[in-house]
Amino acid sequence: MRRAELIMAAVMAAFSLYLMWKSAELPIGWIPGEGPGGGAFPFWLAVGMLVCCVLIIVRWFRRADEPARSEDPYMDRHTMVLFAIVAGSLTVTIGLIEVVGVYIAIPLFLAFYMRVMGRHRWIITGSIAAFTPVTLFFFFEIALKITLPKGVTEPLFYPLYSMFL
Amino acid sequence: MLSIFTKFAKGLAVASVAAMVPFAASAEWTPKKPIDFIIMAGKGGGADKMARLMQSVIQKNNMSPMPLTPINKSGGTGAEALIHLKQKTGDDHTIMVTLNSFYTTPMRQSGLGVDVMTFTPIGRMAEDTFLLWVKSDSGINNVDEFVAAVKAKKDGEWLMGGTGSGSEDNILTDYLNATYGLKIKYIPYKGGGDVAKALAGGHIQSTVNNPSEQDGFFKAGTTKPLAAFTDERLAMYPDAPTFKELGKDFSYFMQRSVVGAPGMSAEAAAYYQKLFADVYKTTEWQEYKAKKSLQGEFLTGDGLKSYWAKAIKTHEGLLK
Amino acid sequence: MEIFAHLMDGFLLAFEPLNLGLVIAGVILGMFIGAMPGLGSVNGVAILLPMTYLVPPTSAVIFLGAIYYGAMYGGAISSIMLGIPGASTAVATTFDGRPMALKGEADRALVAAATASFVGGSISVVLFTLFAPPLAHVALAFSAPEEFALMLLAFATFVGLGGDDIPKTFFSIFIGLVFSAVGLDIISGEPRLIFMDLPGFFHGINFLVLAIGIYGIGEMLWTIETTKGNMKISQANITVRRIWEALVSLKSGIKTMVMGSFLGYFVGILPAAGATPGALMAYGVAKGMSKDPDSFGKGNVNGVLAPESANNAASTGSMLPMLTLGIPGSPTTAILLGGMVIWGLDPGPMLFVEHKEFVWGLIASLYAANFFAVLINLAFIPAFLWVLRMPFTILAPVIFVLCIIGGYAPTQDMHDVWLMLIFGIVGYLMRKLDYPMAPAVLAIVLGPLAETSMRQSLLMSSGSFDIFFFRPISGVIMVIAIILLILPMLHSFNRMMRHRASRWPL
Numbered sequence: 007m008r009r010a011e012l013i014m015a016a017v018m019a020a021f022s023l024y025l026m027w028k029s030a031e032l033p034i035g036w037i038p039g040e041g042p043g044g045g046a047f048p049f050w051l052a053v054g055m056l057v058c059c060v061l062i063i064v065r066w067f068r069r070a071d072e073p074a075r076s077e078d079p080y081m082d083r084h085t086m087v088l089f090a091i092v093a094g095s096l097t098v099t100i101g102l103i104e105v106v107g108v109y110i111a112i113p114l115f116l117a118f119y120m121r122v123m124g125r126h127r128w129i130i131t132g133s134i135a136a137f138t139p140v141t142l143f144f145f146f147e148i149a150l151k152i153t154l155p156k157g158v159t160e161p162l163f164y165p166l167y168s169m170f171l
Numbered sequence: 172m173l174s175i176f177t178k179f180a181k182g183l184a185v186a187s188v189a190a191m192v193p194f195a196a197s198a199e200w201t202p203k204k205p206i207d208f209i210i211m212a213g214k215g216g217g218a219d220k221m222a223r224l225m226q227s228v229i230q231k232n233n234m235s236p237m238p239l240t241p242i243n244k245s246g247g248t249g250a251e252a253l254i255h256l257k258q259k260t261g262d263d264h265t266i267m268v269t270l271n272s273f274y275t276t277p278m279r280q281s282g283l284g285v286d287v288m289t290f291t292p293i294g295r296m297a298e299d300t301f302l303l304w305v306k307s308d309s310g311i312n313n314v315d316e317f318v319a320a321v322k323a324k325k326d327g328e329w330l331m332g333g334t335g336s337g338s339e340d341n342i343l344t345d346y347l348n349a350t351y352g353l354k355i356k357y358i359p360y361k362g363g364g365d366v367a368k369a370l371a372g373g374h375i376q377s378t379v380n381n382p383s384e385q386d387g388f389f390k391a392g393t394t395k396p397l398a399a400f401t402d403e404r405l406a407m408y409p410d411a412p413t414f415k416e417l418g419k420d421f422s423y424f425m426q427r428s429v430v431g432a433p434g435m436s437a438e439a440a441a442y443y444q445k446l447f448a449d450v451y452k453t454t455e456w457q458e459y460k461a462k463k464s465l466q467g468e469f470l471t472g473d474g475l476k477s478y479w480a481k482a483i484k485t486h487e488g489l490l491k
Numbered sequence: 492m493e494i495f496a497h498l499m500d501g502f503l504l505a506f507e508p509l510n511l512g513l514v515i516a517g518v519i520l521g522m523f524i525g526a527m528p529g530l531g532s533v534n535g536v537a538i539l540l541p542m543t544y545l546v547p548p549t550s551a552v553i554f555l556g557a558i559y560y561g562a563m564y565g566g567a568i569s570s571i572m573l574g575i576p577g578a579s580t581a582v583a584t585t586f587d588g589r590p591m592a593l594k595g596e597a598d599r600a601l602v603a604a605a606t607a608s609f610v611g612g613s614i615s616v617v618l619f620t621l622f623a624p625p626l627a628h629v630a631l632a633f634s635a636p637e638e639f640a641l642m643l644l645a646f647a648t649f650v651g652l653g654g655d656d657i658p659k660t661f662f663s664i665f666i667g668l669v670f671s672a673v674g675l676d677i678i679s680g681e682p683r684l685i686f687m688d689l690p691g692f693f694h695g696i697n698f699l700v701l702a703i704g705i706y707g708i709g710e711m712l713w714t715i716e717t718t719k720g721n722m723k724i725s726q727a728n729i730t731v732r733r734i735w736e737a738l739v740s741l742k743s744g745i746k747t748m749v750m751g752s753f754l755g756y757f758v759g760i761l762p763a764a765g766a767t768p769g770a771l772m773a774y775g776v777a778k779g780m781s782k783d784p785d786s787f788g789k790g791n792v793n794g795v796l797a798p799e800s801a802n803n804a805a806s807t808g809s810m811l812p813m814l815t816l817g818i819p820g821s822p823t824t825a826i827l828l829g830g831m832v833i834w835g836l837d838p839g840p841m842l843f844v845e846h847k848e849f850v851w852g853l854i855a856s857l858y859a860a861n862f863f864a865v866l867i868n869l870a871f872i873p874a875f876l877w878v879l880r881m882p883f884t885i886l887a888p889v890i891f892v893l894c895i896i897g898g899y900a901p902t903q904d905m906h907d908v909w910l911m912l913i914f915g916i917v918g919y920l921m922r923k924l925d926y927p928m929a930p931a932v933l934a935i936v937l938g939p940l941a942e943t944s945m946r947q948s949l950l951m952s953s954g955s956f957d958i959f960f961f962r963p964i965s966g967v968i969m970v971i972a973i974i975l976l977i978l979p980m981l982h983s984f985n986r987m988m989r990h991r992a993s994r995w996p997l
Contacts, residue, residue, distance in 0.1 A: 041949025044676035058662035124884025220829040227541040246693030247682045254690040336680030364818040374634035387839020
């Protein structure tokens with residue numbers, strides 16, 4: 007926990023420096039007769055972020071707050087595995103959406119999660135994995151007319167469109 | 172949920188009618204999936220209202236077998252929409268409603284690398300007009316008195332409200348400042364409605380709004396037009412002379428056009444050109460045009476392209 | 492009394508068979524749209540606008556009003572059950588609604604939300620009927636300085652929301668405000684903070700992307716960790732009796748609901764403000780009024796009643812600037828405004844004169860929609876609770892899917908889905924270290940309004956801050972806001988000093 011606290015504060019401090027640098031692309035000072043320039047608002051707020059991070063780091067050295075004192079591990083092994091599985095499968099799913107679209111990626115994700123995390127029977131897993139995309143299609147694409155990304159599978163949907171739209 | 176079934180029933184009905192009536196020979200290409208209808212402005216603005224009107228007209232009259240799905244991409248004064256369209260090069264299902272930021276945004280943000288002349292011209296649906304407005308109780312009755320009133324104030328104390336920075340309103344304010352030697356300060360607002368309200372509330376002293384944005388307050392007697400940036404007087408405001416009548420060779424319009432992605436197939440372009448030509452002819456559109464003092468005939472193809480080329484020249488001069 | 496006659500006509504109209512059918516269909520559809528994370532009343536109204544062309548204009552208005560209210564109720568459902576605010580107006584509802592659901596009181600929270608919404612809607616319709624024309628003038632007197640003062644006040648009522656950790660709370664506020672600045676600088680018209688030149692940043696960071704990331708993905712990761720991946724969210728039993736008891740127990744919250752309704756209505760009237768600041772301020776005030784402020788955020792029913800009554804009242808309130816001035820008070824009314832143009836009506840100062848029957852028909856149908864929304868909502872509560880009783884390993888992946896789709900739907904851009912995932916993961920990692928996340932979400936909602944109005948004001952005054960203090964309305968609000976801002980800071984500074992003194996005696 008203690009180490010994570012320091013690393014997070016340092017990373018966020020670096021991020022605020024990046025934000026300051028990025029904000030400075032527009033004028034950050036006071037323009038006479040007009041008020042603050044376009045970059046002033048984000049710039050000075052990023053300075054505020056940096057100050058907060060510095061305070062957190064100072065406090066860390068003085069062991070003045072809870073996470074800075076705690077010697078508990080930030081993530082135990084079990085949590086780490088769970089986190090890696092969930093965050094990893096989400097990343098893969100979103101990546102797959104870009105390529106093969108929601109109607110392939112989402113059933114795969116559902117099936118994976120329910121089988122691996124929940125150890126549900128194939129019958130439950132399969133029916134939810136099949137039912138969800140059908141509901142999505144009718145609710146979003148037909149009722150609300152929001153087209154969801156389909157990647158390379160798009161042409162497969164042309165007959166469905168001409169049937170329902 | 173209700174809508175699914177009505178749609179489905181309607182779809183069947185349309186399909187059976189279509190089977191009986193042979194299509195006209197020209198309609199070879201038809202859209203295969205919902206058409207992305209990009210709007211180069213935010214929700215609720217003038218361009219958005221017009222786009223949703225077009226969408227409604229098409230849907231109501233069953234003019235397209237596939238629906239148009241409006242998507243607002245207002246980011247970066249239209250930069251986001253332009254980049255999106257450019258990335259969709261060769262796509263037959265992406266069209267966009269555009270205004271004058273179509274010319275000015277690529278000029279002001281040269282890093283975009285967008286050449287609007289490569290975009291597929293579909294149709295100019297109308298040209299919006301601009302007038303110079305003040306409060307009715309300001310005691311100002313014409314442009315001369317307006318100039319005198321601005322000069323009587325200290326520099327930067329006369330406030331002109333407008334929609335966005337570097338926009339049409341901003342260009343017209345700069346024009347007034349340059350032509351009459353004024354120091355009007357321009358305050359950007361989010362939308363024309365906010366601008367009209369700020370004038371009615373007396374928070375700013377003048378606007379160069381479109382009739383559609385200011386007309387309500389004109390009818391209520393709160394604000395009045397002094398002059399029009401058009402070629403001829405507008406029928407709705409017969410007392411407001413044009414700047415041409417006042418001896419300035421200047422008029423300015425905002426295009427309300429539909430464009431397609433660059434490199435769209437010729438068949439698809441022809442389909443959309445016909446579709447929007449038909450929208451233009453509907454009574455709904457014509458009524459809307461008359462009511463909002465919109466001008467401009469339908470332009471398409473090369474006619475629209477040469478119109479853009481001319482407008483780009485004009486804007487290069489104005490933005491200098 | 493002419494007004495009441497018009498209002499009665501409106502009611503009669505709303506109860507015609509076609510219109511009644513549309514109200515019920517609209518409320519149910521709106522409820523599902525609102526309950527979907529990422530979709531709110533804006534999307535519902537925008538998407539279904541063209542469909543209203545198929546029916547006469549009055550029925551169209553009734554249908555849209557029904558969707559509007561259905562979606563507002565639905566927003567509370569996802570706030571309470573999933574902890575994900577479906578729209579910015581429902582953010583404040585998560586603060587206590589979610590803890591209530593986790594305690595097994597999801598049914599009480601849902602009943603409270605429905606009742607409060609109904610009270611808010613009812614009070615605001617009465618206020619609207621009595622005071623519409625004079626209040627239009629108040630809206631006209633409101634300009635950039637007043638808007639800024641109001642935003643400051645909204646922040647002020649919220650200072651106490653973060654944890655006790657002052658640097659981390661401020662860090663959260665600051666990062667939310669910086670993210671709110673991404674996109675376009677409206678004053679100079681220049682793009683700013685376009686990270687890595689990705690075009691997706693041109694439209695800024697949508698509030699929903701951050702909210703779904705943090706409350707959706709982040710919260711789910713947190714729940715998975717604390718429960719080791721398997722749990723039941725709610726153990727609530729559903730019986731008609733429990734629902735009835737929940738209704739009766741709300742008597743003690745009447746004061747909160749009335750306060751929320753009035754506050755919400757008046758904030759809603761102000762152009763550009765809309766329902767979100769109204770709901771947030773009502774939550775802050777309810778907490779301030781309470782004898783037991785520490786129970787807020789831990790499942791106090793007043794923390795659901797206040798924002799829900801306020802956001803419904805504000806929705807009616809925001810109709811006022813739309814109808815009288817032609818300016819939308821919220822994104823949803825902006826779309827409705829477009830709809831009115833399509834139907835051939837001209838919103839603006841003349842509407843009350845030229846189309847009286849339309850105005851009162853709209854108000855009456857909003858009220859009818861509100862009435863049916865509460866009934867339908869109560870009827871659906873058992874169904875929603877049944878969903879919550881599913882095993883977590885089924886619910887979790889479905890919620891993740893809703894998050895992904897919800898992140899995509901508002902802008903239809905995969906860029907936002909990736910951003911949402913990043914916010915979710917980083918938000919979870921930060922939350923483990925006690926960084927409070929709610930302030931960042933609020934900051935990203937209020938930030939753009941605050942910055943724009945401040946800089947417009949300074950342009951108007953040529954850079955002088957006097958403009959905020961020497962205008963009657965903004966002066967008064969500014970003074971209240973500053974007092975509210977300073978008080979808790981002094982308080983916590985005091986506490987911190989004492990705390991420190993006790994730990995390191997000199």
